[in-house]
Amino acid sequence: MSYVITSDNFEAKAKGESITAKELLDLGLNAEALVAGGHLKSNAPTKPATVEETK
Amino acid sequence: MARLVLTDASVVINGINLSEFITSVTLSTSEDVVDTTGMSSAGARTRVSGLADNSLTLEFNQDFATSGPEITINAVGSSLVGTNTTVVIKPTSAAVGASNPSYTFSCVVAEWSPLSAAVGELATVSTTWPISGAITKAVA
Numbered sequence: 001m002s003y004v005i006t007s008d009n010f011e012a013k014a015k016g017e018s019i020t021a022k023e024l025l026d027l028g029l030n031a032e033a034l035v036a037g038g039h040l041k042s043n044a045p046t047k048p049a050t051v052e053e054t055k
Numbered sequence: 056m057a058r059l060v061l062t063d064a065s066v067v068i069n070g071i072n073l074s075e076f077i078t079s080v081t082l083s084t085s086e087d088v089v090d091t092t093g094m095s096s097a098g099a100r101t102r103v104s105g106l107a108d109n110s111l112t113l114e115f116n117q118d119f120a121t122s123g124p125e126i127t128i129n130a131v132g133s134s135l136v137g138t139n140t141t142v143v144i145k146p147t148s149a150a151v152g153a154s155n156p157s158y159t160f161s162c163v164v165a166e167w168s169p170l171s172a173a174v175g176e177l178a179t180v181s182t183t184w185p186i187s188g189a190i191t192k193a194v195a
Binding site for chain 1: 067070071072073121122126127130131132135138141143161
């Protein structure tokens with residue numbers, strides 16, 4: 001699991017860089033709060049959109 | 056040794072630098088004083104230091120915009136309020152060194168007042184958070 005930094009105020013790394021969940025854990029940071037606050041964006045793969053069949 | 060007027064203190068909460076919103080920072084440590092007076096104490100109490108009790112008091116200028124105090128500490132869906140969070144403070148934003156030590160600790164975000172101001176006043180947040188465990192001071 002990794003995240004992209006979307007905040008200018010994130011101290012550990014610069015905006016646009018990636019950080020792993022383990023790195024966040026090692027730094028004692030709360031990933032959920034950082035994502036909810038718009039400071040990080042999850043890199044988790046999104047489920048592909050399904051194509052609806054039309055008759 | 057140069058005296059220091061605080062104009063550039065660094066306050067990082069859960070990895071986010073909120074220094075631009077901070078107007079006051081106070082890191083406090085006190086020690087319980089445990090009485091050890093016995094019958095042979097020559098008429099004067101004797102004491103030893105007990106447990107340390109640390110706390111952090113911060114005053115913020117409130118800001119509800121992106122990267123501000125409100126969304127960093129009290130975001131919808133995952134608030135830091137009621138959790139332990141890592142805080143790092145320094146006297147200035149410069150690199151850590153003997154004249155600019157860093158203090159790292161885990162705060163219990165025990166209170167948060169999103170709105171506090173009278174009419175015509177600046178919206179601010181004043182908060183005191185107890186610290187869980189020891190404070191780690193680094194000079195390099």
